[in-house]
Amino acid sequence: MAPHPETWLRVTPAGLHCVPGGFFIDPVRPVDRAVVTHGHADHARPCHAAVLATAETLAIMRARMGEGQAGLSQQSLAPGEVVSQGGVRVWLRPAGHVLGSAQVCLEWQGSRAVIPGDYKRERDPTCPAFEPQACDVFVTEATFGLPVFRHPPPEAEIGKLLHSLALFPERTHVVGCYALGKSQRVIRLLREAGWDAPIYLHGALMPLCRLYEELGVPLGELRPATVADKAALAGAIVLAPPSAVADRWARRLADPVVAIASGWMRVRQRARLRGVELPLVISDHADWDALNTTIDEVGAPEVWVTHGRDDALVHAMGLRGIRGRALHLVGLGEEDEEVPGESPGESPGESPGESPGDGQGGGPGEGPGAMPDLAADGATAGRPADGSGGAPDEAASPA
Ligand SMILES: [Zn+2]
Ligand SMILES: [Zn+2]
Secondary structure, three states: OOOOHHHOEEEEOOEEEEOOOOEEEOOOOOOOEEEOOOOOOOOOOOOOOEEEEOHHHHHHHHHHHOHHHOOOEEEEOOOOOEEEEOOEEEEEEEOOOOOOOEEEEEEEOOEEEEEOOOOOOOOOOOOOOOOOOOOOEEEEEEOOOOOOOOOOOHHHHHHHHHHHHHHOOOOOEEEEOOOOOHHHHHHHHHHHOOOOOOEEEOHHHHHHHHHHHHOOOOOOOEEEOOHHHHHHHOOOEEEEOHHHHOOHHHHOOOOOEEEEEOHHHHEHHHHHHOOOOEEEOOOOOOOHHHHHHHHHHHOOOEEEEEEEOHHHHHHHHHHOOOEEEEOOOOOOOOOOOOOOOOOOOOOOOOOOOOOOOOOOOOOHHHOOOOOOOEOOOOOOOOOOOOOOOOHHHHHHOOO
């Protein structure tokens, strides 16, 4: 009989430890051997001795951390390639989260665990789609693990942005989005929707957009957003880190319409707090339905939840006879929805004296614990088409 994954996959202060393999998955502190699911700062940390990841994730780590910090030795693993480490078979499968994101699949003595890191099931024109892998233990995140979180089709959200541009052709539309993944996805969605004008970027977003293009994701014409060039930006789309859209940098643009692209924009209170006129519910994380569908598809009798809204998800799984276990891993879930200190040496475009990490709107108090106040009024495309809304679930939630 195959050993239970709890006997060979342990939760430690550094993160999830594969004991016979002698490596950690997405460790939060420097270790000898790390397997990294993707390049977001809460998963890909600097200064490991050896890092195993996809070639794209390794390139992203080098771009963000510099050669010296991104692992003394780096080994890339192609899709389908299998390595053996201390008798543990290791392979990677797409996670559909950002370019390079991969599920880490492990097998030891016939027992199989799959650790996808962050993932989503929606189509993303910048990376291959998530591929469900049958396993004995599936290790999921639960960032949006509440029934109220149902992400609308991203194409509809992009449609809202284009509609606003048509209504207000003189106003600059500033869209807050994270540097790794979200920016490139928004750009590709805009191109697919027929927006072929130049798209302007805050300086903090340019390096990773260039890297995406080098890695084979064309983004069309991109230009640095120069506040001094206010006239050219009238009626243009400007992408900037979420922290920059609400500060002086954005206010110097031509009568800006402030948008933020994030799964949290489903929560009206957050949009309001951040002065967001045009919330766009575009998320790179699985929503409630995607979490549950995925769990059913992988068919694991047991699911471990790394972080996020684990209570509701564990409860829902229990009703279906799946054993859920909350791992409460620390240090995860910090990047995607909070603004990282992107490339500290990077000049933030034409925004003198303001670093892209400045004025973070999202402090810890605004974390996943904040009470959802859903943007589910009839005027919002974010409302689920089935009319289930979020309110009933939300009303039942103990805040
Ligand atoms: Zn991530
Ligand atoms: Zn994450």
